[in-house]
Amino acid sequence: MTARIGVVTFPGSLDDRDTQRAIRVAGAEPVALWHKDKDLKQVDAVVLCGGFSYGDYLRAGAIARFSPVMDTVIDQARAGLPVLGICNGFQILTEAHLLPGGMLGNDHLHFICRDQKLRVENADTAWTTDYTAGQEIHIPLKNMDGRYVADQRTLDELEGEGRIAFRYLDVNPNGSLNDIAGITNAAGNVVGLMPHPEHAVESLIGTGRTDGLPFFTSILKKLVNA
Amino acid sequence: MARVVVDVMLKPEILDPQGQAVQRALPRLGFEGISDVRQGKRFELEVDGPVDEAVLARIHDLAESFLANTVIEDFTVRVEEVAGAAK
Numbered sequence: 001m002t003a004r005i006g007v008v009t010f011p012g013s014l015d016d017r018d019t020q021r022a023i024r025v026a027g028a029e030p031v032a033l034w035h036k037d038k039d040l041k042q043v044d045a046v047v048l049c050g051g052f053s054y055g056d057y058l059r060a061g062a063i064a065r066f067s068p069v070m071d072t073v074i075d076q077a078r079a080g081l082p083v084l085g086i087c088n089g090f091q092i093l094t095e096a097h098l099l100p101g102g103m104l105g106n107d108h109l110h111f112i113c114r115d116q117k118l119r120v121e122n123a124d125t126a127w128t129t130d131y132t133a134g135q136e137i138h139i140p141l142k143n144m145d146g147r148y149v150a151d152q153r154t155l156d157e158l159e160g161e162g163r164i165a166f167r168y169l170d171v172n173p174n175g176s177l178n179d180i181a182g183i184t185n186a187a188g189n190v191v192g193l194m195p196h197p198e199h200a201v202e203s204l205i206g207t208g209r210t211d212g213l214p215f216f217t218s219i220l221k222k223l224v225n226a
Numbered sequence: 227m228a229r230v231v232v233d234v235m236l237k238p239e240i241l242d243p244q245g246q247a248v249q250r251a252l253p254r255l256g257f258e259g260i261s262d263v264r265q266g267k268r269f270e271l272e273v274d275g276p277v278d279e280a281v282l283a284r285i286h287d288l289a290e291s292f293l294a295n296t297v298i299e300d301f302t303v304r305v306e307e308v309a310g311a312a313k
Contacts (some may be wrong), residue, residue, distance in 0.1 A: 059295055066292070095295060102298035104236075107243050149240055149298055175241065 003223035005216075006033040006043035008073070010064050014051035015086065015198055018172075022198040026216030028223075035067040044223045045082035047072055048089025050142075050196055059089030060103055060145040070096060082126040082189045082219055086145055088193030090182070099159070099183055099192050101150030106143070109177025115207050116141035116195050117169040118181050122162050125188040126222050128215035130139070136169060137211035139195035146194045147175035148183075158183055164194050228277045229306045231286050234294045235266035269293055270306075277305050 006025045009016045020030035032045050035053075039047065053064035064070065070092070073226045077083045077098050085093040105114055107113060115138050120131040131137070149159070155178055158164050166182035174194070182193025197212025236242050242264045249263035270276075273281060286303050294301040 062292070062295065094297070097297075100297070102295055103300065104240070105243065107241060109243050109247060147241075151239075174261070175243075 002226075003028045003044045003220050004031050004042070005029070005219065006031045006040055006046045008033045008035060008046065008048055008069055010035040010051070010053035010067065012051055012052040012055055013088070015049040015196065016051075018196075019047050019086070019198040022201040022212065022216050023209075025085045026213060026220050028216065028220045033069060035064070035069050038068045038072045040072050040076065042068070042172075045084070045219050046077075047198075048073075048083065048085040048092050049198070050087035050089065053088055053092065055146070056088070059091075059095065061088060061095040062100050062110040064088075064092045065095040074098060077190050080187065080189055082222070083191075084127050084215065084219070085190075085192035086196055086198065087146075087194055090194055091145060093190060093192040099185060100154045101148055101183070103145050103194075104147045104149055105145050106147055106173070111142075112145045112146070112173050113140070113142040114173065116171075116173060116181070116193060118166045119169050120165070121167055122165045122184060122188075124190050125165060125184045127215050127218050128165060129222065130218040138200070138207055138209055139197055139208060139212050140199045141173055141195040143174070143194055146176065148174075148176040148180040148194075150177065161186065165191055166195070177220045229275050230271045230273055230277060230287045230303060231306050232269040232271065232293050232300045232301055233266060234283070234289075234299050235264060237298060237300055242296055244270075247282050267293075269303070270273070 005028050007016050007019045023030040090105045120135040123131045123133045165182050165184045168179045168181045172179050184191045197215040200212030245264040251261050289301045
């Protein structure tokens with residue numbers, strides 16, 4: 001038996017199909033979820049994918065956060081359901097206060113698209129156990145609102161508790177505080193990051209690296225061994 | 227009918243690159259002496275019926291939970307008389 005991982009499609013989502021494919025490549029079963037449905041179809045985990053949900057009007061992720069599907073995702077994430085937010089998904093998780101801090105426009109005011117070097121800082125979350133702490137990986141990054149901000153107390157807490165999951169290396173592409181590319185909640189079941197691991201799961205395309213695949217194999221192992 | 231205005235600004239300690247870009251353009255336009263610009267959002271809510279304490283409290287809740295993200299933004303709520311409207 002394999003794990004069933006839900007991928008939510010909002011109006012304006014872009015990477016739902018790529019995310020479903022990455023889940024399949026890892027050996028799990030992707031399940032399409034719809035923003036208007038409160039029903040999560042009994043999935044074992046949920047991915048909030050990239051894109052511009054509801055046009056990113058008001059703030060990135062601000063309207064998606066109040067969609068029917070998010071009511072259930074927020075409740076179940078607090079109860080331990082593994083949730084991964086990629087790019088717009090990360091923004092939705094901060095708007096939903098499942099992750100601390102907030103996301104703002106890149107400090108240089110331009111959209112950015114590049115292969116980004118990252119360091120894995122926390123390999124103990126539900127989504128990162130197939131990495132090793134300190135490992136350096138390359139993952140595509142593409143966004144407008146990628147600047148992670150939080151007050152000093154929150155930053156100190158994240159640093160002190162090892163909750164910065166990924167950090168930008170070589171270049172800080174958007175002005176994120178403390179070079180933060182991704183963070184985890186205290187329990188380790190909710191992870192958000194700006195770069196796109198679902199675009200780096202097959203050697204044939206993209207950078208030719210599969211550095212994003214461990215996100216999906218990590219969660220599969222956790223769920224199957226549970 | 228009355229209008230309630232909600233102004234939303236980034237918290238003072240958070241970098242505002244859009245405001246900075248505006249500020250940097252000012253000298254080229256002949257505007258000297260502006261040392262800082264910060265850019266925010268203004269929401270105009272047209273309210274049916276009178277704006278009493280209860281309505282204002284509900285709008286305050288709306289601003290706090292939705293119009294502003296209080297992790298990164300501050301907001302103010304005020305009533306504005308609509309010009310020409312019957313009092």
